Amino acid sequence: MRPPYGFNESLFQSECVACESRACVTSCEEEIILIRADGTPMLNFSKKGCTFCEACAKACMPNVLSLENQHTSESINARFIISTEGCVAHNGVICFACKEPCIDDAILFNGMFNPVIDMDLCTACGYCLGRCPTQAISYTATEIKSEEHL
Numbered sequence: 001m002r003p004p005y006g007f008n009e010s011l012f013q014s015e016c017v018a019c020e021s022r023a024c025v026t027s028c029e030e031e032i033i034l035i036r037a038d039g040t041p042m043l044n045f046s047k048k049g050c051t052f053c054e055a056c057a058k059a060c061m062p063n064v065l066s067l068e069n070q071h072t073s074e075s076i077n078a079r080f081i082i083s084t085e086g087c088v089a090h091n092g093v094i095c096f097a098c099k100e101p102c103i104d105d106a107i108l109f110n111g112m113f114n115p116v117i118d119m120d121l122c123t124a125c126g127y128c129l130g131r132c133p134t135q136a137i138s139y140t141a142t143e144i145k146s147e148e149h150l
């Protein structure tokens with residue numbers, strides 16, 4: 001997954017590989033931006049998530065990440081799901097570990113069990129991922145569409 005505020009995949013490929021500052025990485029207080037082997041940035045949700053603080057977009061001088069993309073960028077290019085096999089709350093055990101960090105209230109329980117993620121509310125911030133004691137939450141990266149196609 002790419003950091004938020006970047007909606008042109010070709011810019012990640014052309015600008016980030018030549019970027020010496022890596023300002024997105026150093027500006028992120030949550031420390032969730034890493035540089036991949038190919039020289040482009042990605043998000044790592046293993047410990048924390050994105051607060052949409054805008055720091056990375058403000059720090060990125062080549063405007064790969066830009067607040068001009070803000071109208072489209074209060075989400076990250078990923079879809080999160082909860083595995084009904086792996087989730088203990090789908091198997092009769094009371095657990096709200098994922099619900100508490102979800103400030104968007106996107107994880108819906110049926111009473112005390114069977115949590116599902118409401119795709120309309122989920123911003124793909126990633127905070128739930130590392131909180132699940134059985135690693136029952138996973139994600140798939142989705143395609144980044146360039147702005148002109150939005």
Ligand code: SF4
Pocket residue numbers: 012015016017019020021022023024025040041059060061062063064065
């Ligand atoms: S600061 Fe901008 S150009 Fe540099 S690596 Fe990060 S996103 Fe790419």
Ligand code: SF4
Pocket residue numbers: 003004027028029030031032033049050051052053054055056057
């Ligand atoms: S918006 Fe803030 S928390 Fe999210 S990746 Fe950028 S700097 Fe990190």
Ligand code: SF4
Pocket residue numbers: 080101102103104105106107117121122123124125126127128129
């Ligand atoms: S369900 Fe979506 S919005 Fe809620 S914590 Fe998980 S990734 Fe973030």
